[in-house]
Amino acid sequence: MSARAQTTSQKVSGSPSTGNEAIVVENFKKRYGSNEVIKDLSFSVRQGEVFALLGPNGAGKTTTVETLEGYRKADAGTIRVLGLDPIHEAQVLKPRLGVMLQQDGLYPALTAREVLELFAGYFAQPRNVTDLLELVGLANAQKTRCRRLSGGQKRRLALALALVGNPELIFMDEPTAGMDPQARLATWGIIRDLKASGVTILLTTHYMDEAERLADRIAIxxxxxLIKLDTPANITGVQNANVVRFVAPAGLDCARLASLPSASKAQEIRPGSYLLETKEGQEVPQLIVELTTWLRDQHITLSELRTGHGSLEDLFLRLTGSEVRD
Known part of the structure; x- marks a missing residue:
């Protein structure tokens, strides 16, 4: 049985209601024609936490987030955002939300400042536009028309637009996609500051390190x-066994690797990247000796070797598979 099948053979449920949730999803179902996109999804997001919703392409993330934002209607189940129905109480709810879309949809002929000023006019108590431009690192580009902004600058402007209304809850779809390393770190700092001020953030990302560093809890x-929901520390420690991760030519015989005396399991989690788990009671150093000896005897070059518990990316690939999806 595959890792994913083993995991989903038992129902994974979201956290029980405690009365301080910013988002509650219960038995959510959504279908497009004969395609059941969301089957029976339940989870909650606590007020003031950073919650990462992860999954491969086609997993249902976008449908879930768009339903929470009020752009799609659930076929079944209960959806509550800040205690309100996103469809029937949208007029009350939307001023309290910030949305950072993956597709920016900015006005190409307007400058960065003009777009922010336009959106600020929709809110009763918006943030100061000059301060926002400085915060996201666009002060020097404020007079640049949106069509001439770089991809990373457009993402930073999208972040500013999500913040302009002083939201209580922010949806961030791939917040740092296309950003350079400096802008990415700055955005992480903004997210941490928002959390410290009590803002709730639900983010989707394909960067596993981003989810691991920012999120209080992660749902996959x-x-x-829903196949996994826990804190980053717990979710990466579910394997319990110590692991050895190494990089070598693709296509090694994982059955032979798993037959090493100290190994319990071997998997090529993506081409050329392997994960070995120790047997219960066995030590990682002994497994490393066995592995390197076997590789030497097979005349196989080892280019990278790491030990410790599996990473979030390892677990994600094991649960959802390594095949590329559209």
Whole structure:
């Protein structure tokens, strides 16, 4: 049985209601024609936390987030955002939300400042536009028309637009995609500051290190189902066994690797990247000796070797598979 099948053979449920949730999703279902995109999804997001919703392409993330934002209607189940129905109470809810879309949809002929001023006019108590431009690092580009902004600058402007209304809850879809390393770190700092001020953030990202560093809790969904929900520390420690990760030529015989005396399991989690788990009671150093000896005897070059518990990316690939999806 595959890792994903083993995981989903038992129902994974979201956290029980405690009365301080910013988002509550219960038994959510959504279908497009004969395609059941969301099967029976339940989870909650606590007020003031950073919550990462992860999954491969086609897992149902976008449908879930768009339903929470009020752009799609659930076929079944209960959806509550800040205690309100996103469809029927949208007029009250939307001023309290910030949305950072993956597709920016900015006005190409307007400058960065003009776009921010336009959106600021929609809110009763917006943030200062000059301060926002400085915060996201666009002060020097404020007079640049949106069509001439770089991809990273457009993402930073999208972040400023999500913040302009002083939201209580922010949805961030791939917040640092296309950003350079400096802008990415600055955005992480902004997210941490927002959390410290009590703002709730739900983010989707394909950067596993981003989710691991920023999120208080992580939910992984696939094929419209919740397959894992926990803190980053707990979610990466579910394997319990110590692991050895190494990089070598693709296509090694994992059955032979798993037959090493100290190994319990071997997997090529992506081409050329392997993960070995120790047997219970066995030590990692002994497994390393066995592995390197076997590689030497097979005349196989080892280019990278790491030890410790598996990473979030390792776990994500094991749960959802390594095949590329559209």
């Amino acid at each position: 969904i696939d094929h419209g189902e």
